[in-house]
Amino acid sequence: MAGHIQDRWYKTETAPNGKTTREKTERFGTGLRYRARYVAPNGSERSKSFPDRQKRLAEIWLSQIAADMTRGQYVDPSSGKLTFKEFAAQWLASQTTDPSTIVNMELRFRLHAFPYIGSRSMGAFQPVHIRTWARALADSGMAASYQRTVFANVSAVFAAAVDDGILIRNPCRAGSVRAPKLDRRKLKPWTRDRVVAVRGGLPSQYAPIADVGAGCGLRQGEIFGLAVDEVDFVGGAVHVVRQVKLIGPQMVFAPPKGGKLRDVPLPDVVSAALATHITRRPPIDVTLPWRTPDGPPVTARLLFYSRERKALNRNYFNMYLWKPALIAAGVIPERGPGERFEPSREHGMHALRHYYASVLLDSGENIKALAEYLGHSDPGFTLRTYTHLMPNSQDRARRAIDAAFGVEGAGPGPGGADAPA
16 A cells, blocks of 8 residues: 555554553544555655545545556656646746747647646546537637647647646547547639739739748748849749748747748749839848847848838738738628628638649649658658649640650651651
8 A cells, every 4th residue: 555544533542551542532523534655656655535424535545546657657646636728827837838839739739728728627528528628619610720720739738747647547538529620622723814814903012922832832921021132033042941930929030940941932923023123122231139029139121111110010011911912812802881891811812822832743843842842851751742733644644645746746656656657
């Protein structure tokens, strides 16, 4: 047994003659009688009290504690009293990942987890509580991909609690719990006409942003952080070395997503558009902190900036420049007085990257090269995202033969290269 059981209703007294007798204590007949005590692995004493006539339960409890210690599955009963909200706050404070990621996780917890499961003690969670919460996420109407992100963040908190010895198992990974399913709809890239139409709906000083997105595949933040000295007009390349990020309300410069610096081919059409843009709207020096709001200041000569001569804020750009351009191009309908814009997640600036990928794949570019240009660390992710856009083997066969025998279509057979003289 891991400890011992104290009977608080009786005490043992030793008489002068050496004999021991049991005497009633002041607590006799009141309160919980038995207190099971043991020493935890960290050296602290732990205990639990039981009523009269339940000494056997106290013994079973101590035996279970001893077994858990032996198997390495011991969980401190007092640590499980922390609520999910309290433990999640501690977990967030210990994270060393990207600051903007931490801010976004805190927002997801505050909006989509704490109102449902924040006040429950960590040790009181059962799979049913996670199933009920997951159902609430599904009924909220949020995108399936976002549901999965919220679910994954919550599961990470429970996984940390298991690692810290607060829980024996992660309730998010129980067999009866199902993570939100992804929307399996295939990505449908924009057409060239749509790209041109949306570009035309942007103010002239921001129209080249669409050229860089659709012609080089850069992310929105990478375009906003693009400096003139990172565009190699002679060598035909764009050096992607930074992005503009939002950490709460504060804009900062940061490395590209995943810290993946890369070079992207610069097509002549994009090169010409940027050259014209620079002539009409010269780049300016913009200074922002590096990585965190209190980081060291970094200055870059940006190609695109606001009318206040500051870095572009994605929230302002998306709401007041991009969505009106979508309306002008007929992608989403005009909003009525007092109404919000129609949700258009699939028509954000990321649609330009998808267009870029579709054009390269249609031209025969390989997945590994495309992944490098897009800044994906895993070509498998690129393949899973765009595999349905790749030309099939029959298309490739037709194109190969057409290319080999010329655009006129002259080939083997009557009237072709193999026809008798």
